[in-house]
Amino acid sequence: MKRFIIRGGRPLRGEVKISGAKNAALPLLFATLMLPGTSRLHGVPDIGDVRVALSILTAYGARIEREGDSLIVNTEHVRDIIPPREAVTAIRASTYLLGASLARFGHAWIQPFGGCHFADRPIDLHLAAAQAFGARQVGEELHAVRLRGVTHAFPLVSVGATVNALLLAAAAEGESLITGAAEEPHVTALIAFLQSGGADIRPVGRGAYRVAGRPLHGGEATVIPDMIEAVTYLLTAPMTGGDVIVTDVDPTQLAAPLSLLERSGVRVAYAPSSLRACGRATRPIDLYTYPYPGFPTDLHPPFAALLSQCGGRICEQVFPERFGYLNGLSSFGLRYSRSGPVATLSPSLLHAARAVATDLRGGAALLLAALHAHGQSEIDGAETVLRGYAALPEKLTHLGADILLADIP
Numbered sequence: 358m359k360r361f362i363i364r365g366g367r368p369l370r371g372e373v374k375i376s377g378a379k380n381a382a383l384p385l386l387f388a389t390l391m392l393p394g395t396s397r398l399h400g401v402p403d404i405g406d407v408r409v410a411l412s413i414l415t416a417y418g419a420r421i422e423r424e425g426d427s428l429i430v431n432t433e434h435v436r437d438i439i440p441p442r443e444a445v446t447a448i449r450a451s452t453y454l455l456g457a458s459l460a461r462f463g464h465a466w467i468q469p470f471g472g473c474h475f476a477d478r479p480i481d482l483h484l485a486a487a488q489a490f491g492a493r494q495v496g497e498e499l500h501a502v503r504l505r506g507v508t509h510a511f512p513l514v515s516v517g518a519t520v521n522a523l524l525l526a527a528a529a530e531g532e533s534l535i536t537g538a539a540e541e542p543h544v545t546a547l548i549a550f551l552q553s554g555g556a557d558i559r560p561v562g563r564g565a566y567r568v569a570g571r572p573l574h575g576g577e578a579t580v581i582p583d584m585i586e587a588v589t590y591l592l593t594a595p596m597t598g599g600d601v602i603v604t605d606v607d608p609t610q611l612a613a614p615l616s617l618l619e620r621s622g623v624r625v626a627y628a629p630s631s632l633r634a635c636g637r638a639t640r641p642i643d644l645y646t647y648p649y650p651g652f653p654t655d656l657h658p659p660f661a662a663l664l665s666q667c668g669g670r671i672c673e674q675v676f677p678e679r680f681g682y683l684n685g686l687s688s689f690g691l692r693y694s695r696s697g698p699v700a701t702l703s704p705s706l707l708h709a710a711r712a713v714a715t716d717l718r719g720g721a722a723l724l725l726a727a728l729h730a731h732g733q734s735e736i737d738g739a740e741t742v743l744r745g746y747a748a749l750p751e752k753l754t755h756l757g758a759d760i761l762l763a764d765i766p
């Protein structure tokens with residue numbers, strides 16, 4: 358296990374370059390499995406979940422070369438296998454094998470997919486989409502002699518199930534209409550990548566896509582910047598009384614969290630591809646998570662660290678159970694109450710503490726508290742946070758943080 362050792366209470370100042378988004382890179386990687394030929398992916402972040410995804414693709418027989426921060430993925434000779442269970446259960450994005458493997462081989466394995474265990478992570482919407490496109494479930498397997506275009510309306514917005522429905526529709530014979538789907542920037546980016554691989558996919562309104570099955574081939578894409586990483590680093594400014602600039606970002610994707618950040622009293626400066634934050638959070642805010650373009654659920658835990666300063670309420674409408682990290686924040690002195698999907702946080706005097714990161718974004722919240730609190734804090738389970746934040750110790754050190762990453766027995 359790995360431990361962050363942080364001496365907090367120092368203002369963080371400076372500029373940090375945002376990496377490619379974890380949740381954008383992973384769908385692209387798994388989509389290469391269904392695009393026969395060579396795909397080129399640029400700006401792929403070097404993080405734990407990406408390394409796991411690459412190990413799965415290699416197991417299928419994909420040939421992968423890294424050229425700088427680009428990956429060249431050749432899937433010409435991939436073959437249908439039982440994917441390595443340990444890797445599949447390590448990340449949630451392995452759910453995309455359902456769509457990619459059915460599209461390529463007409464067959465897929467249903468395994469215990471992984472991901473942060475902050476809530477129940479069902480796959481019923483994924484399986485319903487697969488069956489709608491013609492797959493049949495037999496035990497732990499999905500079989501599809503042929504995938505056929507359909508109209509599929511999601512009863513609930515699901516990023517992952519939207520990814521699988523797009524993969525299936527792109528390979529299906531005939532026309533599909535998908536409605537009630539997610540429209541996160543990383544879904545839009547996946548569509549552009551599939552289009553570069555020959556797919557015919559057109560957005561036709563809010564959360565709606567029309568798809569015509571086409572012969573597919575290798576594609577090319579640049580991974581979009583990680584909006585969750587970007588705002589997490591911006592939050593280090595109000596948490597430490599610092600002044601932080603994040604570059605290589607698209608501010609238009611961040612309207613919801615940035616407007617809340619400003620409402621809390623933090624000053625935010627906008628530029629075409631960078632953002633700057635300074636000043637403290639002094640005014641209470643109410644935060645409601647919602648699918649894009651709403652407030653991203655993945656920023657709920659990092660914002661909880663901010664609300665330890667200004668107070669406010671969090672209403673978690675995507676993963677109503679996603680509050681386990683609050684126990685860790687209470688070790689730092691956070692005072693809160695919770696009723697179902699709503700938590701009320703009181704302005705609290707935080708102190709250094711020891712805590713355990715139990716999930717990726719909850720771990721980021723603990724880090725923000727440790728950077729704020731004077732004295733030495735320790736956060737175990739640091740590897741959980743490194744799953745989704747590229748070069749995190751280096752980037753925080755560059756901003757002036759006193760942080761060490763230690764291996765512990």
Ligand code: EPZ
Pocket residue numbers: 379380383449450473477478479480481482483484513514515516517518654655675676677717718745
């Ligand atoms: C993706 O998870 C992200 N993970 C999550 O980020 C993110 O929080 C989530 O989307 C929402 O934006 C990756 O991209 C790898 P969902 P996903 O399907 O696809 C319910 C992070 O920290 N649901 O959009 O699993 C589900 O329980 C991670 O980077 C079903 O009921 O999320 C939830 O309430 C954490 N049945 C809602 O839909 C299903 O079959 C949204 O989940 C699938 C989902």
